[in-house]
Amino acid sequence: MILAATALSASLALAPDETIRPEVRLDISAAFPSGTPGVVLVESFSRDGASLGRREVRPAAKGEGCALPAGTARVRVSSPLHETCEAFVEPAKELVSCPMAARARFHPFGGRAGRVWARRNEPGAPFLAIPPLSKEWGGGFAVPRGRIDLVLAPDGSRGSLLRLVDAASLDGSRQPAKKSDPYRLKVRFVDASGAEMRDRPVVKVEPIVRPRKEEELELAAWTAFYERNGASVASGVLVLDPIPEERERVVFNMLFEGQPGIRLAAAGRLVDGVLDLGTIRLPRRTSLAVSIRSGLPDEEDTGPLTLDLSLVRPVPGLSPPARAPNLSREVRAGSAATFDQLIPGEYRLAVRTPDETVGSIEVPVAEGNENRLGLELTREAVAGRVEDENGKEIGDALVGLMRSWTRGRSRHEVRTDAQGSFRLEFLHAGGSVSVWTKPTADCATVAVELDPRGPDAAGVALRTRPGGISVRVRDATTKEPIGDARLELDVVLVDGRNGSMHGRTSLPDGVVRFCNLSAGSVRITATARGYEQAVREVEVDADRAAEVELGLERAAQLRGKVLGAAGAPVPGARVFGPLGPLVGFEGEPPSVVCGPDGTFEMDLPTGPSPTLLAVVATGHRLALRWMLPSPEEQPIFLVAAGSDEVVELRYADGVPVRDAWIVLQKDGLLVPGAIVEEAVSAGGCVFEPSSRDGFQRFGGCVEPGTYVLHARLFRPGGFAHLPLGAYQLPLPSGAELRSPLSEVP
């Protein structure tokens, strides 16, 4: 650090014609590098904010201070080397003190020239160009204190962004950035008519591959930088100066008002040391005209039709507009509708009557205004037969109709007759449909996709496959069949498709058969009340059914009672468990509901490790507890909603700690954060990244006890864990924990 400090207290004498209140003096305490002039700029303001004058002040002698003009209510003292100091004149005081904190001064480019931008490391903080210090001030750059983002752009090199620099740690003898590739990007945009685009686009920097968290933050910082400083348009040419290091791993997304975003990579021809991407044409906005006529008898009125157009994805190199136009139109059969201001891409048009979706059509929408789609609303029929792998008919099989990308159960479902035949009738406006059958509840579906107006519609053959699996579930000790085991199959087929199926055993044999599977691997998960879960993976052949036997071990029982803060039972509380050790899970875990006296019973895995349970009850915070099975009734206390514990996290220099999570540990076990979505939305237990003010809020998830708290922070290369000490939770109402971090990790 160059700041060879010489502490001075400045004093000055005002001109004789000014009214002086000798009792109000300004004491400036500032440090200057040796050999530089100790000059600061003092500006005085009246009570109504009007400036009373400004002047450069060169401290004359230590400890004398300077007199302020009459009527001064506020004073601002600044210098290129210091943080600006503002102080208020209090009526009863004779001395106004302004200690000036020195800024970090550094020479990032060695002896070469360059430019520097900086911003405070806060969301939305603007980048400000830092003027170089004159020789008189010792050269280099002086940057604000605290944690800052820096952009360094040495002349002749590309720019580099340094995130999360603690200004106090800046080294004045920093090595100059390597001179390497050209650092400027130049591109000229023309609209569809060839006219130059003169508006400055919003430039977003995006990664090519999914970024790590810190990369995401860095790219967001570049976007903020271009928004403020880095993008200029002159004579129709956009210049990005500088551009990030490793630019081959990012794309620039240029967003012009009212236009689709243009995505481009920074790779192209070099012209005079500048990366020149040449001229890029912005694609035309386009439109789609949809006409629909009725092929139904005159007396049949379907009512209004709704056309919903949705962008599946824009073509490569474009991104969707920030404001999507309204893509829904109401028409009647025999009329037309136009969607305009569309960006080129792949769309899907759904045609709906008030009752159902009657068409789902993929529509490529190209540039220009020639996109037309003619639809006809007709009544169609699909007929066919359901048969097994030997060609024998299957009667009473469920057959249904499905359209791509439409939600919900099909309204068109029938059962086959004794000959295995079926016929489905439905309204149709276009697109293909899938006809499926599920011969029995335990069989996988068979489906074919077809055009209902095509030749195949009259003779659809739905044939089951011989592949299948037969699962027998027994008590592992007694070998008796278990008649109420629930089986869940995750089916991963050879062709990469997957699905899941469910079944339940019944006595006397405890067997479930799943049929109509194609070759692939199957994971079987068996659960039964009073037993531990069992999982087995088997391979299924396409041409025969496999047989599997699962033996379930008896589970241990947990008896518990859910109690409110005052010790009163909480009837109706829902206890989820056992839960995995980590936050989040697929699907809803098993659960039980507490009885009127707050008690519950649950099967838990045997063994020495405790199991995690979650308790959800109206008016209470989500509770998470590690528990062991026991025949004794164990209490679980809930905390009323609305009570928070708060931790304030600040670095030693007072800067709030952001992007940090609080981690709680009790008896050597982590207390998980978010758990069940509904509980979170009810104000549950989420240890969020610290908010802007540096406070972490959590609460209600913990039962009374002593906890060890850690802060978990994102840092380049991984996480940093900082111990915050042990605390007794919950805290008394309104209390806060203050845990200043002593060091910057």
Add this chain to the structure above:
Amino acid sequence: MKLPLRPAICVVLLAAAFRGGASPADGKPGSGLGPVSRAERPPSDDESEASRLREAARIEGLGGPATVTLARWLLSHSRFDEALPFLSHSCGARRDEWSCAAAATVHVARGEWVPARRIAAEYVERACFESDRLRTVTLLESPALAVTAGEGLVRLAPTDQMSYLLLAAAQHLSGLEEQAARTIAEGRRNRRTNVKLLESVRWGAVRSAPEPAP
């Protein structure tokens, strides 16, 4: 009926891709940029390199990383017919984006639109990663839209010969023969090394390779 892709499968395939030594950027749109892509590294001209790779592919089994390397070597020597089976194995077994894109563009260069579209459609429907190149192949059925897509490809991967080839194909199918020829020429200019795919184009005004012997 389309079943949703299972994330676990994608994880397995992704792991397989990394075991094969692929860079995280491979198989991503724009991954043909500069030194990021494997496809940009000039392969050795030595014929013994091919023998070595054939042996490695035999030991490893078709579809492994050696298969991709061998296919790349064959492509760089304009031995497209030999390369196609290896590309198909790698595309089918590992859903390797580069292999699928290379196989599809070999067919595109020959004007064999149906197999090109089949390869691309299978990838787009089933693979875990998006692929701008293969999506553009599927869009060749709507040439006007494919032209816009091809222009986007060239913006995103201006050093990838496949970008120029697919843009030129879209222009050719739109009847813009002159522009297609310009695109191929620009591709050859921007790619100073391997332009074998661009040289193999056999349609329209940009026809640059001899017809195969009958």
